[in-house]
Amino acid sequence: MKSIKLVCAGFGGQGVLSMGQMVALMAMKKGFNTSWMPSYGPEMRGGTANCQVVIDDAEIASPIIAEGITLLLAMNQMALTKFQPKLEKGAWLIVNEALVNTDEVPSDVHVLKVDFNKIASEIGNPKVQNMAALGSIAAQLDIFDKQDGIEIIEEKFGMKNPELTKLNQKAFEVAYDHH
Amino acid sequence: MGKVLMKGNEAIAQAAISAGCEGFFGYPITPQNEVPEYMSKYLAKSGGVFVQAESEIAAINMVYGAAAAGARVMTSSSSPGIALKQEGISYCAGAQLPIVIVSVSRGGPGLGSILPSQGDYNQATRGGGNGDYRVIVLAPNGVQEATDMVRHAFRLADTYRIPVMVMADGIIGQMMEPVEIDTTPIPKAANLWAATGKGNRDHLNVVNSMHLDSVELEDHNILLNNKYLEIVKNEVEYEKFLSDDADVLIVAYGTPSRIVKSAIKTLREEGIKAGLFRPKTLVPYPYDALHEASKNVKFVLCAELSMGQMLVDVKLAVNGIVPVHFYGRTGGIIFEPSEIVNAVKSHLGGK
Amino acid sequence: MTVIFKKTKGLTDKPLTYCPGCTHGIIHRLVAEVLEELNVLDRSILIASVGCSVMSYDFFNCDSIQAAHGRAPAVATGVKRVRPDSIVFTYQGDGDLASIGTGEIVQAAHRGENITVIFVNNAIYGMTGGQMAPTTLPGQITTTSPYGRDVKTQGEPIKVSELMATIPGTYYVERVMTADPVSVRKAKTAIKKAFQNQVDGKGFSMVEVLSSCNIGWGLNPVDSLKYIKEDMASYFPLGVYKDKGKI
Numbered sequence: 001m002k003s004i005k006l007v008c009a010g011f012g013g014q015g016v017l018s019m020g021q022m023v024a025l026m027a028m029k030k031g032f033n034t035s036w037m038p039s040y041g042p043e044m045r046g047g048t049a050n051c052q053v054v055i056d057d058a059e060i061a062s063p064i065i066a067e068g069i070t071l072l073l074a075m076n077q078m079a080l081t082k083f084q085p086k087l088e089k090g091a092w093l094i095v096n097e098a099l100v101n102t103d104e105v106p107s108d109v110h111v112l113k114v115d116f117n118k119i120a121s122e123i124g125n126p127k128v129q130n131m132a133a134l135g136s137i138a139a140q141l142d143i144f145d146k147q148d149g150i151e152i153i154e155e156k157f158g159m160k161n162p163e164l165t166k167l168n169q170k171a172f173e174v175a176y177d178h179h
Numbered sequence: 180m181g182k183v184l185m186k187g188n189e190a191i192a193q194a195a196i197s198a199g200c201e202g203f204f205g206y207p208i209t210p211q212n213e214v215p216e217y218m219s220k221y222l223a224k225s226g227g228v229f230v231q232a233e234s235e236i237a238a239i240n241m242v243y244g245a246a247a248a249g250a251r252v253m254t255s256s257s258s259p260g261i262a263l264k265q266e267g268i269s270y271c272a273g274a275q276l277p278i279v280i281v282s283v284s285r286g287g288p289g290l291g292s293i294l295p296s297q298g299d300y301n302q303a304t305r306g307g308g309n310g311d312y313r314v315i316v317l318a319p320n321g322v323q324e325a326t327d328m329v330r331h332a333f334r335l336a337d338t339y340r341i342p343v344m345v346m347a348d349g350i351i352g353q354m355m356e357p358v359e360i361d362t363t364p365i366p367k368a369a370n371l372w373a374a375t376g377k378g379n380r381d382h383l384n385v386v387n388s389m390h391l392d393s394v395e396l397e398d399h400n401i402l403l404n405n406k407y408l409e410i411v412k413n414e415v416e417y418e419k420f421l422s423d424d425a426d427v428l429i430v431a432y433g434t435p436s437r438i439v440k441s442a443i444k445t446l447r448e449e450g451i452k453a454g455l456f457r458p459k460t461l462v463p464y465p466y467d468a469l470h471e472a473s474k475n476v477k478f479v480l481c482a483e484l485s486m487g488q489m490l491v492d493v494k495l496a497v498n499g500i501v502p503v504h505f506y507g508r509t510g511g512i513i514f515e516p517s518e519i520v521n522a523v524k525s526h527l528g529g530k
Numbered sequence: 531m532t533v534i535f536k537k538t539k540g541l542t543d544k545p546l547t548y549c550p551g552c553t554h555g556i557i558h559r560l561v562a563e564v565l566e567e568l569n570v571l572d573r574s575i576l577i578a579s580v581g582c583s584v585m586s587y588d589f590f591n592c593d594s595i596q597a598a599h600g601r602a603p604a605v606a607t608g609v610k611r612v613r614p615d616s617i618v619f620t621y622q623g624d625g626d627l628a629s630i631g632t633g634e635i636v637q638a639a640h641r642g643e644n645i646t647v648i649f650v651n652n653a654i655y656g657m658t659g660g661q662m663a664p665t666t667l668p669g670q671i672t673t674t675s676p677y678g679r680d681v682k683t684q685g686e687p688i689k690v691s692e693l694m695a696t697i698p699g700t701y702y703v704e705r706v707m708t709a710d711p712v713s714v715r716k717a718k719t720a721i722k723k724a725f726q727n728q729v730d731g732k733g734f735s736m737v738e739v740l741s742s743c744n745i746g747w748g749l750n751p752v753d754s755l756k757y758i759k760e761d762m763a764s765y766f767p768l769g770v771y772k773d774k775g776k777i
Contacts, residue, residue, distance in 0.1 A: 019454070021355060024184055024185050028182060028184050030359040033356065033357070034356070034357060035321075035354055035356045036184070036354060036355035036356070037353065037354040038349065038353055038354075039354075040209070040210060040293065040349075042398050053452060057442075059437065060321075060356075060437070061437050061440050061441030062437050062438040062440075062441055062516065063321075063350060063354050063356070063432075063437070064350065064438065064513050066436075066438075066513065066516070067515055067516075067517065072322075072410065092204075094415035123340065142529075201606065201612060202611060202612050204608060206553075216555070228611045228612055230607065230608075230641075231634055232604065232635060232637075233640075235631075235634065236601065236634075237601070237604040237607075237637060238604075239606050239720070240597065240598065240601040240604035240608065240634070241604050241605070241607050241608035241611070242597060242608060243595075243597070243598075243601075243605055243608065244597075244604065244605035244606060244608025244609040245608035245609060245611065245612040246579070246608075247595040247605070247607070247608075247609065248575065248595070248609040248613050248616070249612075249613075250612035250613075252608070252612070266598055267598065270597075270598050274596075281704055326755065335740055339649055374575050374593035374595045374609070375575075375593060375616070376572060376573035376574060376592070376593055376613070376616050376617075377571065377572045377574075377591075377592055377593050378572050378573070379572075382590065383591065383593055383594070384593045384594075385588075385594045385595075385596070386592065386594070386595040386596065386598040387594075387595075388596060389584065389585075389596055390769055426574045454640075458654065459753060463720070483707075489584035490727060
């Protein structure tokens with residue numbers, strides 16, 4: 001397979017790091033090699049955050065995605081500005097429609113706009129935004145199906161908070177189907 | 180136990196616990212904080228001792244004390260913290276204490292940055308402590324190998340009564356990868372020399388690095404060196420990747436070696452026969468194996484996240500039989516595969 | 531023949547290496563007697579420090595670990611934590627404890643480590659040739675204060691017992707001296723208490739012993755004992771600075 005190079009980026013607090021971890025976890029459960037690498041810096045709330053997830057059936061050559069991003073999730077404008085130059089031709093870009101303007105995106109990039117804010121507010125909890133984003137990512141990647149996401153959310157939150165688990169799964173499904 | 184997705188630092192800590200670590204003494208410093216955090220949460224539950232020391236200096240001296248009292252112990256830190264530990268490492272080496280030090284290195288000098296770097300190759304392999312001593316240095320290339328090497332480090336420390344450093348870069352510390360941590364118990368040496376309290380013993384045990392008599396100290400230095408020669412004979416480890424038919428040999432260690440691997444794949448696709456030589460033990464360094472591997476190549480390229488520290492050892496190994504070139508990035512910038520590809524091509528002279 | 535006095539089992543047969551007139555030997559004996567009397571010699575671990583007492587591991591009849599300069603309390607912490615049943619004590623001078631090792635001693639006390647610290651204060655770096663210590667008295671001549679300690683530029687002597695008593699984690703702090711038979715007996719009582727506290731699991735105990743360095747001070751042994759009693763003890767008052775058992 002062609003190696004999947006996913007970058008998830010947004011504001012700190014939007015949950016992009018834990019969401020990226022869940023993608024890696026799903027890939028691992030499917031038997032793929034994977035790596036998750038966060039941006040890290042001096043501890044500061046509210047700054048920008050991003051993580052890089054590589055998925056491959058061969059050994060992961062580099063956990064650092066220096067070039068050739070195949071899938072970018074941009075939860076805010078800064079995220080798009082930062083990583084757009086590293087998108088490979090024919091890459092997919094998923095943006096949070098509520099916050100991101102894609103006018104400058106080159107035409108050789110496929111753009112999927114989803115209003116994660118709206119999905120979350122309709123479900124009634126802004127916290128589920130990142131699981132909606134997970135839904136869009138899972139829908140975009142052939143290696144995953146809907147059930148993988150439902151299960152990983154159950155595994156991650158099921159024990160701790162059954163109520164939130166249901167909402168997260170709903171957000172995931174809405175975004176997955178939106179595709 | 181199947182694979183789990185774990186952050187390198189946490190996996191390192193769990194590997195140490197599974198290796199039977201009885202005490203951890205550390206101090207906060209980025210990017211290794213998850214090691215003490217994990218230890219504080221889980222080590223006591225498996226019967227071990229966790230102490231957050233007041234400084235790296237105190238931490239290494241707690242390690243010194245606990246190891247001298249016969250316990251299997253470790254500490255972890257990052258570059259400036261490892262600098263502070265050098266005094267204690269020298270004492271541990273002098274007193275022949277089996278200890279494990281994990282170094283999750285970052286940028287320098289001084290406060291530098293908290294981003295990944297290999298600028299501490301000299302710090303790890305040459306050390307900053309005083310005196311004629313060596314520590315074994317292992318350099319993993321990912322989370323799985325980091326956990327295997329931590330376990331191996333405890334084994335080596337026990338076997339040779341020597342400090343062993345696992346030098347992981349900040350990437351390994353911070354990234355998550357699927358990992359399966361070996362949980363096979365590692366038998367602990369009897370440590371009959373340890374200061375445990377005299378009890379029924381017919382003699383006193385003294386753990387000491389001082390030998391004021393010149394003949395006695397020379398004997399001690401010879402003993403330490405003989406031990407090192409034994410380690411050179413038995414413990415050198417390295418990986419070769421597509422190096423047997425290579426025209427170009429790239430030498431890299433740690434996570435950057437994986438970036439080099441992807442560069443090598445690209446080069447091969449373009450018809451350039453490149454191969455990788457990766458030292459897994461930085462001390463003892465695989466001088467002989469690297470010398471062999473470089474015999475039939477046009478040149479050797481040493482690629483590091485530094486201004487050229489391992490380069491000295493590569494040159495010592497190659498010993499002038501072919502040219503040795505260098506490519507490095509620093510400051511937390513990690514070279515991209517294309518940079519390595521271009522470096523190789525430029526030295527091939529466009530052929 | 532009746533034995534009326536014999537050497538304690540707490541000391542080995544190695545001849546002490548201290549200068550004639552120095553009171554380290556007396557303090558060694560007191561500590562050794564206490565270890566014997568408390569019947570803890572076989573489970574005691576000495577953390578030797580750097581200074582004149584650097585070779586104390588040769589003299590105490592128990593297992594020992596030699597520590598780097600100032601680090602003995604950290605080493606003791608490592609030992610005590612992995613061997614809580616051991617009796618762990620440091621034997622440190624004023625250069626070691628009150629200068630290079632202030633961080634380690636303060637923090638070990640702050641954590642309330644259940645160890646015993648014997649702090650021998652002779653107001654000078656003896657081993658290295660009589661240099662100024664943090665505890666050197668105002669005006670005192672040493673090899674690095676040849677015109678006498680000038681408190682304006684070299685600071686006033688640090689009062690370690692007073693300092694340590696302010697740390698919430700300390701259990702017991704007392705300052706004693708070895709200047710005459712009466713004060714030596716009192717010193718032993720304090721040292722015994724400091725070890726008994728550890729046996730009882732009470733916590734961090736320190737005894738500061740004002741001691742002599744007749745060579746470094748340039749005095750004869752008799753005058754140096756007088757110097758302890760009159761000069762040192764007036765700047766460093768004797769007494770119990772902290773005893774959580776008596777609150």
